[in-house]
Amino acid sequence: MTGRTIALSALAVFAVLVFGWLAFIHRVDPVAAPPVAALGSAVSGGGVTLVSDSITLPDETAALPDTPGSALITANCTACHSPEMILTQPQLNAEKWQATIDKMRGVYKAPIAPADDTALIAALTALPTQMTPGQVAPAPTAPGQAPAK
Secondary structure (H helix, E strand, C coil), X not given: CCHHHHHHHHHHHHHHHHHHHHHHHHHCCCCCCCCCCCCCCEEEECCEXXXXXXXXXXXXXXXXXXXXXXXHHHHHHCCCCCHHHHHCCCCCCHHHHHHHHHHXXXXXXXXXXXHHHHHHHHHHHCCHHHCCCCCCCCCCCCCCCCCCC
């Protein structure tokens, strides 16, 4: 191939790109506002149809039991976890709950104060779903205070 052939080929490709771009921008108006879809209406374009719809979510029926530590669980856990999710956790001992809290704090940046760990673990292990039959819930502790022995 000669230099002239390469130059003409490049010019032809450039011309195709320019004319294609001009055709595209005349077809799509960048300053036009997108159409507003009414509920249940549809918007079509480019072979795709989008349909607006609405859904009704079920009511939250699960609630944390009213225990001395439920406020601490609510403050530290329910921003991300539903009560149902908290109440359906497998039975975990204090060490496993501590590892879970450490993971939430470290990996997911949960704003759980380290001073609350002991009281939060006591509250979590005292949930009815965490206790085995016949087990007595530990005495509640204030945040930052060690549980009674």
